[in-house]
Amino acid sequence: DQQVKQNSPSLSVQEGRISILNCDYTNSMFDYFLWYKKYPAEGPTFLISISSIKDKNEDGRFTVFLNKSAKHLSLHIVPSQPGDSAVYFCAARPGGGSNYKLTFGKGTLLTVNP
Amino acid sequence: GAGVSQSPSNKVTEKGKDVELRCDPISGHTALYWYRQSLGQGLEFLIYFQGNSAPDKSGLPSDRFSAERTGGSVSTLTIQRTQQEDSAVYLCASSLGGQGAGNTIYFGEGSWLTVV
Numbered sequence: 001d002q003q004v005k006q007n008s009p010s011l012s013v014q015e016g017r018i019s020i021l022n023c024d025y026t027n028s029m030f031d032y033f034l035w036y037k038k039y040p041a042e043g044p045t046f047l048i049s050i051s052s053i054k055d056k057n058e059d060g061r062f063t064v065f066l067n068k069s070a071k072h073l074s075l076h077i078v079p080s081q082p083g084d085s086a087v088y089f090c091a092a093r094p095g096g097g098s099n100y101k102l103t104f105g106k107g108t109l110l111t112v113n114p
Numbered sequence: 115g116a117g118v119s120q121s122p123s124n125k126v127t128e129k130g131k132d133v134e135l136r137c138d139p140i141s142g143h144t145a146l147y148w149y150r151q152s153l154g155q156g157l158e159f160l161i162y163f164q165g166n167s168a169p170d171k172s173g174l175p176s177d178r179f180s181a182e183r184t185g186g187s188v189s190t191l192t193i194q195r196t197q198q199e200d201s202a203v204y205l206c207a208s209s210l211g212g213q214g215a216g217n218t219i220y221f222g223e224g225s226w227l228t229v230v
Contacts, residue, residue, distance in 0.1 A: 041222035
């Protein structure tokens with residue numbers, strides 16, 4: 001049973017436009033959410049995170065939105081650049097004693113076209 | 115070291131053979147994790163170390179899988195009698211502490227294992 005779902009395997013956008021990557025989760029024990037970016041033949045790198053006590057976190061061109069009631073989060077990239085082309089993984093961790101354990105979605109391949 | 119280092123980067127092995135994958139975490143990081151990514155799947159948690167002990171081994175798929183960590187640093191993931199379904203990228207990660215929302219987990223580049 002997938003607890004973190006990224007329903008779009010791929011997304012293609014034009015350079016300069018907004019990229020919106022979506023993620024849904026089912027486990028109500030999750031209270032911290034992260035986005036990782038992965039280039040081919042490299043490990044995932046941390047991009048941005050959000051705690052469940054917030055509904056928005058912004059870092060430069062990247063903003064993550066959290067809708068707890070809908071168990072949905074999204075990553076917005078504005079403006080998108082060709083170097084943003086990568087696989088983006090949504091991840092979540094619970095609170096309490098197991099808060100070291102990340103559960104990942106299957107990833108969304110973002111392609112930003114020049 | 116500057117980042118999480120894993121070896122080998124690529125390994126092709128015959129079904130039934132044993133393999134060892136090595137991870138050298140970021141210096142000073144007490145927490146170490148192993149994840150696995152099979153083709154078309156997300157990253158799957160395998161095991162978590164805090165220091166040399168493994169409080170959570172719940173993700174290890176079978177008793178053919180084992181891991182150890184020595185000196186609070188290097189970790190080895192061993193897969194005995196490999197099967198074709200073990201083919202995946204095995205990712206090691208480390209963080210400064212194991213718990214707490216602020217602990218960023220840093221991943222290595224992974225060890226690509228192919229069982230033929």
